[in-house]
Amino acid sequence: MTANAPGTAALMQGNEAIVRGAVEAGIHFAASYPGSPSSQILGMLGKIARERNFYAEWSTNEVCAIQACMGASFAGARALCVVKQNGLLCTADALHCGAQQGVKGGLVVVTSDDPSAHSSTNEFDSRWQAQSASVALLEPTTMQEAKDMIPYAFELSERVGQIVIVRLTTRVCHGRGCVTLGELPEENRPLERVREWDRMVCVSYMHGPMLEKLEALRGAFNESPYNHYSGPEGARDLIVAGGTGRLYAQEAVKRLGVQDRVGLLSLGALWPLPEDYILKHLRAAERVLILEEVDPFLEQGLEALAGRERLSLTFLGRDHGALPKIGELDPDNVEKAISVLTGAPLPEKRLPEGAGKTPLPVRELTFCAGCPHRATFYLLKKALRQEKNPGIVVGDIGCYFMAGQSAGQYGYQACNCMGSGVSMAEGLGQLTHYGLDQKVVTICGDSTFFHTIMPGIVNAVYQSANMLLIVLDNSATAMTGFQPHPGTGLTAMGDRARPMDIQKILEAIGCEVEVADPFETVQAEKTLRRMLARRGMNVLIMRQPCATLKTKERKGKKPRVWVDQSRCIGEGCGCDKHCSRVWGCPGNTWDFSTGKAQIDPVTCVGCGVCAKLCPAGAIQVEGGEEA
Amino acid sequence: MIQLKYDPLNIVVCGIGGQGNVLAAEVVGSAMIDRGCRVAVGETYGASQRGGSVMSHVRVSLQDDPSVLIPSGEAHIIIGFEPLETLRIARKYAGADTVAVYDPRPVYPLGVLQGVQTYPDLDALQEEIRSLTTLALAVPAADIAMEAGDSRAANIALLGAFSQVPGAPLSREDLEKILARRFKGPVLELNQKAFAMGCGAAGKGGAQ
Numbered sequence: 122m123t124a125n126a127p128g129t130a131a132l133m134q135g136n137e138a139i140v141r142g143a144v145e146a147g148i149h150f151a152a153s154y155p156g157s158p159s160s161q162i163l164g165m166l167g168k169i170a171r172e173r174n175f176y177a178e179w180s181t182n183e184v185c186a187i188q189a190c191m192g193a194s195f196a197g198a199r200a201l202c203v204v205k206q207n208g209l210l211c212t213a214d215a216l217h218c219g220a221q222q223g224v225k226g227g228l229v230v231v232t233s234d235d236p237s238a239h240s241s242t243n244e245f246d247s248r249w250q251a252q253s254a255s256v257a258l259l260e261p262t263t264m265q266e267a268k269d270m271i272p273y274a275f276e277l278s279e280r281v282g283q284i285v286i287v288r289l290t291t292r293v294c295h296g297r298g299c300v301t302l303g304e305l306p307e308e309n310r311p312l313e314r315v316r317e318w319d320r321m322v323c324v325s326y327m328h329g330p331m332l333e334k335l336e337a338l339r340g341a342f343n344e345s346p347y348n349h350y351s352g353p354e355g356a357r358d359l360i361v362a363g364g365t366g367r368l369y370a371q372e373a374v375k376r377l378g379v380q381d382r383v384g385l386l387s388l389g390a391l392w393p394l395p396e397d398y399i400l401k402h403l404r405a406a407e408r409v410l411i412l413e414e415v416d417p418f419l420e421q422g423l424e425a426l427a428g429r430e431r432l433s434l435t436f437l438g439r440d441h442g443a444l445p446k447i448g449e450l451d452p453d454n455v456e457k458a459i460s461v462l463t464g465a466p467l468p469e470k471r472l473p474e475g476a477g478k479t480p481l482p483v484r485e486l487t488f489c490a491g492c493p494h495r496a497t498f499y500l501l502k503k504a505l506r507q508e509k510n511p512g513i514v515v516g517d518i519g520c521y522f523m524a525g526q527s528a529g530q531y532g533y534q535a536c537n538c539m540g541s542g543v544s545m546a547e548g549l550g551q552l553t554h555y556g557l558d559q560k561v562v563t564i565c566g567d568s569t570f571f572h573t574i575m576p577g578i579v580n581a582v583y584q585s586a587n588m589l590l591i592v593l594d595n596s597a598t599a600m601t602g603f604q605p606h607p608g609t610g611l612t613a614m615g616d617r618a619r620p621m622d623i624q625k626i627l628e629a630i631g632c633e634v635e636v637a638d639p640f641e642t643v644q645a646e647k648t649l650r651r652m653l654a655r656r657g658m659n660v661l662i663m664r665q666p667c668a669t670l671k672t673k674e675r676k677g678k679k680p681r682v683w684v685d686q687s688r689c690i691g692e693g694c695g696c697d698k699h700c701s702r703v704w705g706c707p708g709n710t711w712d713f714s715t716g717k718a719q720i721d722p723v724t725c726v727g728c729g730v731c732a733k734l735c736p737a738g739a740i741q742v743e744g745g746e747e748a
Numbered sequence: 749m750i751q752l753k754y755d756p757l758n759i760v761v762c763g764i765g766g767q768g769n770v771l772a773a774e775v776v777g778s779a780m781i782d783r784g785c786r787v788a789v790g791e792t793y794g795a796s797q798r799g800g801s802v803m804s805h806v807r808v809s810l811q812d813d814p815s816v817l818i819p820s821g822e823a824h825i826i827i828g829f830e831p832l833e834t835l836r837i838a839r840k841y842a843g844a845d846t847v848a849v850y851d852p853r854p855v856y857p858l859g860v861l862q863g864v865q866t867y868p869d870l871d872a873l874q875e876e877i878r879s880l881t882t883l884a885l886a887v888p889a890a891d892i893a894m895e896a897g898d899s900r901a902a903n904i905a906l907l908g909a910f911s912q913v914p915g916a917p918l919s920r921e922d923l924e925k926i927l928a929r930r931f932k933g934p935v936l937e938l939n940q941k942a943f944a945m946g947c948g949a950a951g952k953g954g955a956q
Binding site for chain 2: 130132239240263290296297298364368369371372373376404451452453456468472473474475476477479481482483484486487490527528698701702705707709710711721722723724
């Protein structure tokens, strides 16, 4: 990642290419909050920051990250902020006001969108934020472009004194491709002292200059090397691709044999729209297919442009039925759309006789074997079922988001974004003063606690809501790959820091706090019931390290868990397959031939909680050394 | 210079989160780059380590950079860590000439254990994999890895078997070179052992 070997080719993940691009751009500063699919970027930057003499931090949330970058920019630093789609929305106020304030050192925001929501709760299109905040946006298609666009974005940012956004999508972030390395700067440009009369302030009269900066880049984008055209001159069938669609289209036109009559216009520097460049190709076309991820952003922009110029074109895309309205582009839906565009028939693909008939079971997501969250939700459901009504549970974002499905016994009824749980619960908790006769419970993880939960707790305590917050303290930002947060005592650059004590913070705010270990099921259930009975703002910290983290750090052998077949009563037990069906750990499986329980030795991590729950006492735990 | 039977050559590596899918794809991709090819890898692992279906597409070309996803019906090789996942992928991606190397040990989805879904009959499932492919090689990779010392080496054991498939684009030596570069110490030893046992198992005529 830091080899100064210009011209060398390497297989790089898109996220790695961004890191390399940042190093080639000579950044001084990087800040991020983890979010898939771009979580790896700051982790890698943190590891090489010292060697390359820049600063990198996992910020407490995305607002902290982007504002820290703005501060750094004020001293002339090149600053990189990395967020995912939802994180970009968290920064919305900062982004819009920051754009009106402008920047000094280059400030590039890398945002990763997750079409098809592979590792997200929703699909979102970051391009609207660029449009709304009046800042420029670039979108790479290949890993090479991902790398090259970072120095280019910094140059644009400094040319006009404005934030530039680089939009990635999952297929770029998590894809790998060949990248030819560029040169590394000898040393970073020196920082600039902030002078007494320097001003970087968002005030209303900066609205005009902000729009002028955007217009200045429209001119540059008409000439940008990232906007290019291939195919016959004056093609009447035109494909316009922003992002991943370009490569799918290149292959599909060959498969369909229409490469001689279809033009492919690729837009990498796409907001502000390079209107003159686009119009040159639109004027020759009759039918236009737009390939883009998530929303019909280009489609609507180009249609408006064509309307303004009174061009009579037929548009195809997400708005016009040739492509699905939701979900990511792929080689198949792109090929189909090109077939609609050109009238070329699709190649026939048929399964052999008899194949494809049996329905295949889907694999639902579930908590890992040995995950402490499974125990917490098991106990919560059990306790609430025995209340006079089952109560209300509102969730939050983290691995425990899965608790809304069978993984967590359908453990909560509402959840939207990070921080949603505590404040929705506060609202519901207020209604208990007005006749709502239910227990109100919410949950959050330890990283989310620092990210957005704390203001909600202050609100709930101050406003005297009746609720219970369960903090799932697994000492990890597990969902995104174990990045350090303020509770872990580590920083992105590998330094030690004094860990923030969640319990002390909660007590200082004025909550009633208790701590339990979800694996000590009897004790934890008692504590949970006691806290459910109380009024006011109560917090139960469920403390047990993440199973994946424990497995990673384990030095000795894991305990062996097995089912004593002479004790397991199997289908005749009356426990209704408690271990594999109700408890639902992937380590607890069923031998369908004998009708008895078994343990999958590959998956089981040896936590032994299922042994405590088996009514026949058939599950045995032996040996194992502490991690 | 390496010869590719198809250009681009399309390989799918599939299984369940936590089975070492991504690593296996990366090893294959790196070995192909070593042989002077252009490589693109697309990973679908949103559900990594959380029990969901996971797949990686490895695409190899001597001409240009392919996209990171394989069109349906265009896979040439399927490396599967679980039979149900292998069939799921074969139904979508197998085409006129597809070879599958897979572990026949089922891992039941939660829905099956909870009794709301049914796992297909294993014999019928394997028969369907055979009907969709020109060659299907069943190799008990997880068992081999456990015998070698750790079930986590199942992915490497299966790569060993993959290198022995007739017409495999990579040799045993190609892959061993990458393992030696990628791992060290006891993990390397474990992987080398599992890899060699995987090679042996394929030779023993796991072909069906």
